[in-house]
Amino acid sequence: MIKVALIFLLLLQFSVHAQSQVSIAKSFEFESKILKEQRTIVVSLPDGYDASKAAYPVIYLLDGVQNLKHVVGSVDVLTRVGSMPPSIIVGIKSENRMKDFSPTKMAGVEESGGAKVFLNFLSKELIPYINNTYRTNDFSVLEGHSLAGLFAAYTLMESPDLFDAYIVMGPAFWWNKEEPAKDFKAFLSDSDTLDKALYFGVGKEDGNRHSLKRFVKELKNTTPKGVRWKHEEFDDEGHMSAPLLNNYFALKFIFSDMRLPQAVMDDFSSEKFLAHEAGIMKKYGQAAKQPQEIYVPLALELMKQKDYAGAVTVFRRNAEAYIMNKYPQNYVWLAEALEKNKQVKEAIKVYEQAYTLSQETGYGEADKFAEKIKELKAKL
Amino acid sequence: MIKVALIFLLLLQFSVHAQSQVSIAKSFEFESKILKEQRTIVVSLPDGYDASKAAYPVIYLLDGVQNLKHVVGSVDVLTRVGSMPPSIIVGIKSENRMKDFSPTKMAGVEESGGAKVFLNFLSKELIPYINNTYRTNDFSVLEGHSLAGLFAAYTLMESPDLFDAYIVMGPAFWWNKEEPAKDFKAFLSDSDTLDKALYFGVGKEDGNRHSLKRFVKELKNTTPKGVRWKHEEFDDEGHMSAPLLNNYFALKFIFSDMRLPQAVMDDFSSEKFLAHEAGIMKKYGQAAKQPQEIYVPLALELMKQKDYAGAVTVFRRNAEAYIMNKYPQNYVWLAEALEKNKQVKEAIKVYEQAYTLSQETGYGEADKFAEKIKELKAKL
Known part of the structure; x- marks a missing residue:
């Protein structure tokens, strides 16, 4: 039985590389x-x-x-x-x-x-x-x-x-x-x-x-x-x-x-939001943050409600809190909110961050971001 | 502040040795x-x-x-x-x-x-x-x-x-x-x-x-x-x-x-107990077992009820299932049940295991076990 299994294994030529250990401490x-x-x-x-x-x-x-x-x-x-x-x-x-x-x-x-x-x-x-x-x-x-x-x-x-x-x-x-x-x-x-x-x-x-x-x-x-x-x-x-x-x-x-209180989400103001975030970072360290599943839907909802300044606040916090993810979309969201909020110069800067990150990580939409930067610069 | 802390650290001369990683996979x-x-x-x-x-x-x-x-x-x-x-x-x-x-x-x-x-x-x-x-x-x-x-x-x-x-x-x-x-x-x-x-x-x-x-x-x-x-x-x-x-x-x-069913514990028979244990080892592998918190109190209760044969069954299963722990007490319990069950020769053998393990692991009661072995041999 074992012999048959071994032959089977040889035929399939399973190949395994680069063993390492998963350490937790x-x-x-x-x-x-x-x-x-x-x-x-x-x-x-x-x-x-x-x-x-x-x-x-x-x-x-x-x-x-x-x-x-x-x-x-x-x-x-x-x-x-x-x-x-x-x-x-x-x-x-x-x-x-x-x-x-x-x-x-x-x-x-x-x-x-x-x-x-x-x-x-x-x-x-x-x-x-x-x-x-x-x-x-x-x-x-x-x-x-x-x-x-x-x-x-x-x-x-x-x-x-x-x-x-x-x-x-x-x-x-x-x-x-x-x-x-x-x-x-x-x-x-x-x-x-x-x-x-x-x-x-x-x-x-x-x-x-x-x-x-x-x-x-x-x-x-x-x-x-x-x-x-x-x-x-x-x-x-x-x-x-x-x-x-x-x-x-x-x-x-x-x-x-x-956790960001539901009341802050339901009756949003940038001041209350930032006060909560500053509070948790003071108490629990600079790395304390909400999950992106909180920030992103909240900011998208604010965009829908045309509270663009509020959306800028939340998307900026999202981009800063998750800077280590090097995820260009975090910057695209922020740039879109900035543009809607008529902060075109700032929007260009943030698209430039998305462009740089995209090239660095192979995210693959760098051309689109370059196009957008050109378009916004023409508006200035 | 950091400087004071550093001096404090030097004074205390904390010393740390032999770093290693805790791997889970x-x-x-x-x-x-x-x-x-x-x-x-x-x-x-x-x-x-x-x-x-x-x-x-x-x-x-x-x-x-x-x-x-x-x-x-x-x-x-x-x-x-x-x-x-x-x-x-x-x-x-x-x-x-x-x-x-x-x-x-x-x-x-x-x-x-x-x-x-x-x-x-x-x-x-x-x-x-x-x-x-x-x-x-x-x-x-x-x-x-x-x-x-x-x-x-x-x-x-x-x-x-x-x-x-x-x-x-x-x-x-x-x-x-x-x-x-x-x-x-x-x-x-x-x-x-x-x-x-x-x-x-x-x-x-x-x-x-x-x-x-x-x-x-x-x-x-x-x-x-x-x-x-x-x-x-x-x-x-x-x-x-x-x-x-x-x-x-x-x-x-x-x-x-x-889990050993409560019914097997309440109305104990060695046959039912061993059938359950054999069943889980067949289904879930030879390492499948109850925690010692099940075996030991059950066997001690059987000792109290003077069901010494039953206690031998459970303590033997306990000693075999936890053999890798090299814990002399597991053998002492079994030997005590064997002695009560008038299996003196077997009790001597198991005390000898406790003695050997005790010396191997530095458990420290080897003299007591040697004494017990002498006492039982005199009874033969």
């Missing part, structure tokens, strides 16, 4: 003086990082090797559709989870209670290293599951300035008779204002669901001002499977203010 | 005589592939570069929790989607109608190459989104023997006045039996939702015998975002017969 050993050990760190940079000068939000992912693949996958899709900004993912490999993630020593667990040391490692070694090695902006997220979910809550209490958003998945709030969970509740009810996004997710088949539910019930009555939070339970997911859906919906929730 | 150029071009193919092998001799199911993923990361992430989690078997993912990069995925020529779309040629490429070149290069078993899945979802439906009609399961996401069933979709309906209503799993997923904000809904409504009345199918719509997901959730829930659905 780099991995390295970080020498920690605080932990007194080497720790494996994985770093996944967003598409376009090298070609850009933007600074990016950082997602610090605990159990970072175990969760790397699904988090990279979700971030890839959510970034592409504009539900979150391009971000850097920093995963920390776990060695002794019981020790590193537990806030207090629990009877019978010899090495527990190491959360303070591990938090020091994050705040004094890893985060400074990441900020000095990569272009990070001010927004960062801490994400943890199970004991690491408990650690994320502990971190918010101990160092409330360290992260802007927390993803707490199937947390071990049962730890030490729910004592750290009680401290966390007290911390939240004692805080008047707290400018954070908090996401609590759990599978409905996860035993940790119950202590989380008790915690959330009290949180409802004592939410500090400024806290945006959400609690979700997922059907048919257990303790080990839920993190995929938890992380996906947590990221959608945390970055939900990225 | 290999990528290569496949020379296709049928397509008359080179096509980029990505192949992601399951964990443990090299160390095993098992054959694996294959998931053929259209738009395979665009969807690779999230599919690898979901497969990683679902495999780990036993919701699907370890599988090979083969992604095919798209070049001219309109041409390759459209079953018929549509007026105004010059290069449309190439699905027949693309299907030939799959069946005569790519699939034979994959089957001859990797250890594949008989089960395979075809997965496509949008136009590629239409192509997946077309493939089921044209070559019903080629795949066992089909994931159809936000399909372009509107193509050519829904003509191929009508053919697909006719094919399904004309088929008496069809041993396939079909999953149809779509985002509620996807315009393709409506033609899919019409299709599914008729499918309900004309489902061939043997077809297992599911249709799901997802809140707050658009055409480009829905594939992540579509794929995740599709895989859970397709492989839902992997």
Whole structure:
């Protein structure tokens, strides 16, 4: 059977070239003086990082090797559709989870209670290293599951300035008779204002669901001002499977203010539009943007409504946000809006960009653009 | 500011070693005589592939570069929790989607109608190459989104023997006045039996939702015998975002017969248990197994119920299925069950395995195991 298959293969002469690997992150050993050990760190940079000068939000992912693949996958899709900004993912490999993630020593667990040391490692070694090695902006997220979910809550209490958003998945709030969970509740009810996004997710088949539910019930009555939070339970997911859906919906929730509000689209003004875009770029880095599926139909609609100035605003933002795509049509749209808006000189300049790009990329409509430039120049 | 940070960095002397890349797939150029071009193919092998001799199911993923990361992430989690078997993912990069995925020529779309040629490429070149290069078993899945979802439906009609399961996401069933979709309906209503799993997923904000809904409504009345199918719509997901959730829930659905039925656990017999396990290994490859979170609590419960023979069955399956973990405790559990079941000689042999592994991996309880072996030998 195998022999026949081999002959078949030879006859067809399948030919395969240029094997390479598809990499999602780099991995390295970080020498920690605080932990007194080497720790494996994985770093996944967003598409376009090298070609850009933007600074990016950082997602610090605990159990970072175990969760790397699904988090990279979700971030890839959510970034592409504009539900979150391009971000850097920093995963920390776990060695002794019981020790590193537990806030207090629990009877019978010899090495527990190491959360303070591990938090020091994050705040004094890893985060400074990441900020000095990569272009990070001010927004960062801490994400943890199970004991690491408990650690994320502990971190918010101990160092409330360290992260802007927390993803707490199937947390071990049962730890030490729910004592750290009680401290966390007290911390939240004692805080008047707290400018954070908090996401609590759990599978409905996860035993940790119950202590989380008790915690959330009290949180409802004592939410500090400024806290945006959400609690979700997922059907048919257990303790080990839920993190995929938890992380996906947590990221959608945390970055939900990225999206251009429907109100801005329905009652468009360039000022409101640009204010929203400037806001997300300030908060989430220069690479934060809407998907083209938002910009292009909006601007085409404005053209239809003869709001040419508005269309220029949106098409310009579209061309600038997607400059790395080197897509001539982005410039053609902008030039058409400029021409309609009687900015003929500017339209010529933008057609010239389309012409140059078209020649550079082999897009193939350079002649048409040259013709258009000649036509517009005659009008001046 | 940067200067201060740099000095801080120097003082702390962060030290980083041994950079490497985290790869999720290999990528290569496949020379296709049928397509008359080179096509980029990505192949992601399951964990443990090299160390095993098992054959694996294959998931053929259209738009395979665009969807690779999230599919690898979901497969990683679902495999780990036993919701699907370890599988090979083969992604095919798209070049001219309109041409390759459209079953018929549509007026105004010059290069449309190439699905027949693309299907030939799959069946005569790519699939034979994959089957001859990797250890594949008989089960395979075809997965496509949008136009590629239409192509997946077309493939089921044209070559019903080629795949066992089909994931159809936000399909372009509107193509050519829904003509191929009508053919697909006719094919399904004309088929008496069809041993396939079909999953149809779509985002509620996807315009393709409506033609899919019409299709599914008729499918309900004309489902061939043997077809297992599911249709799901997802809140707050658009055409480009829905594939992540579509794929995740599709895989859970397709492989839902992997899971050990609750009835087998509640009313345990070794025969029923082994029949289920043999069944999934036959269908989904030798590496198909339950997560340890199923085997271990089940066997411990049987120990409690003094069904020691049953516990031996389950712990043996657990030790064999997770042999690559080299985890001595798997053998200790089995040995304890054997001893209770009065199979002292076998218990000694298994303790010896635990002892050897413990020394090999530095697990650290080798002395205890040696003591136990001595104790049991004295009983013989």
